[in-house]
Amino acid sequence: MSTSINQNFTTRSLLKFALPSIIMMVFMSCYTIVDGIFVSRFVGSNALSAVNIVYPIEGIVVALATMLATGGNAIISKHLGQGKPKEARAFMTQFILIGLATSLLIAILVLLFLTPICRALGSTEALLSDCQSYLKVLILFAPACVLQIFFQSFFVTAGKPNLGLFLMIGAGLLNGVLDYILIVPLNMGVSGAAIATGIGQLLPAVVGILFFLKPRSDLYFTPFRFHLKVIGEACYNGSSEMVSQLSNSIVTFLFNIILIRLAGASGVAAITILLYGQFLFNAFFMGLSIGVSPVIGFQYGAEQKEHLRNTYKIIMKFTCICSVFMVVLSVLCSGFIVSVFTKDSATFELASVGFRIFAVNFLFSGINIISSGIFTALSNGKVSAIISFSRTLFFLVICLVTFPYFLGITGVWLAVPAAEFLTLILSGWMHWKYFINKENKQYF
Numbered sequence: 076m077s078t079s080i081n082q083n084f085t086t087r088s089l090l091k092f093a094l095p096s097i098i099m100m101v102f103m104s105c106y107t108i109v110d111g112i113f114v115s116r117f118v119g120s121n122a123l124s125a126v127n128i129v130y131p132i133e134g135i136v137v138a139l140a141t142m143l144a145t146g147g148n149a150i151i152s153k154h155l156g157q158g159k160p161k162e163a164r165a166f167m168t169q170f171i172l173i174g175l176a177t178s179l180l181i182a183i184l185v186l187l188f189l190t191p192i193c194r195a196l197g198s199t200e201a202l203l204s205d206c207q208s209y210l211k212v213l214i215l216f217a218p219a220c221v222l223q224i225f226f227q228s229f230f231v232t233a234g235k236p237n238l239g240l241f242l243m244i245g246a247g248l249l250n251g252v253l254d255y256i257l258i259v260p261l262n263m264g265v266s267g268a269a270i271a272t273g274i275g276q277l278l279p280a281v282v283g284i285l286f287f288l289k290p291r292s293d294l295y296f297t298p299f300r301f302h303l304k305v306i307g308e309a310c311y312n313g314s315s316e317m318v319s320q321l322s323n324s325i326v327t328f329l330f331n332i333i334l335i336r337l338a339g340a341s342g343v344a345a346i347t348i349l350l351y352g353q354f355l356f357n358a359f360f361m362g363l364s365i366g367v368s369p370v371i372g373f374q375y376g377a378e379q380k381e382h383l384r385n386t387y388k389i390i391m392k393f394t395c396i397c398s399v400f401m402v403v404l405s406v407l408c409s410g411f412i413v414s415v416f417t418k419d420s421a422t423f424e425l426a427s428v429g430f431r432i433f434a435v436n437f438l439f440s441g442i443n444i445i446s447s448g449i450f451t452a453l454s455n456g457k458v459s460a461i462i463s464f465s466r467t468l469f470f471l472v473i474c475l476v477t478f479p480y481f482l483g484i485t486g487v488w489l490a491v492p493a494a495e496f497l498t499l500i501l502s503g504w505m506h507w508k509y510f511i512n513k514e515n516k517q518y519f
Contacts, residue, residue, distance in 0.1 A: 093366025095240035100362030102247035110268040113254045120344040125205035127347040134324030140224040146313020148228040152369040156376025165299035178217040185214045209265040216273030219280040226283030232369045233294040242279040250275030311456040322467030345425035348416045360441040364448030371452035384519040398441040405434035432488040439495035446502040466498035
């Protein structure tokens, strides 16, 4: 592992190292997106709305897993950089067991209170059956979802990013094939989509367990004792990523409530399509962040300041270039993207107009996501959490609550770009304070 991240990266070698994580995140985002395509086109727009209504529960599971995976990975890579592999292995094992226990608890609570949860999330009587059918199946696979997220990070730190990549590609293809079989020929509706997603998540989960059972690299399962301080540090370090994921659940809930009032079920289906687009494009930057985090954590732990400065410059330049490209691509292809998801004319009109406005957020979101990830890798959970909380909750909720009041449905589409722009100003100030200002910079 150390030979793969203990080096002075060039632009090409760093992007090559991060590429498996980028592709993994994109394929992972495709789980939900592929479900949405099959559900919308073969079950109907109401079913697509139901899937989006119960998404916040899945978002909570993903948020907790992401917090422990990213925050824990920063600790693990730092200890590896300090020449302490025994501690790194013990910490990895305890993080995985905590994640599994948490996911099982959530699954039990959801199954016990399934109907009240669906109603609380905004389900109408017309959508309730689909909401229940999708959620009760999907939540059974919560442990697999958690393990998939953990191994996505730990494969990279173990120096096996390609293994994670191949597993994610296989899982994505398996999910897509099962979506078709279960929804189209077998006519299982939203339950079939949930089963396909869950089985897809099981593949990397099971292989990851088998991989880390044997000492093939510096990281593998070992006996351990619980270290509450380390668990707290991991939660603190990963809190920004948790906030980002958890805020998705909160904001999705707000979007659904507002659009049901403004445009009915078609409005909810339209915002679902827009959020799928955001999910896919932001997955690219999340993958980049995950891919370079072990490098940053190792260089920081080993006090390789010149290497760390070089890595930082490469990441920021690449992110800015990709952000511009993604905005242009999404605006030009907005009609095609929407048409993939729906045949309903009312939903198509709402979503195609909204996507061209909504897509402006990609100009800012990449820099904000990468900024938060860099601070997490540097074990500065405070700054990372401030950036994530601002972009995914604080600014967004303010914009989402106020803009539609003055601008109607156009205000809904504008809320995310406005929130990302305000966060960009905050991120820029943090970069100046910690990385650029020669008098006060703290890391390199």
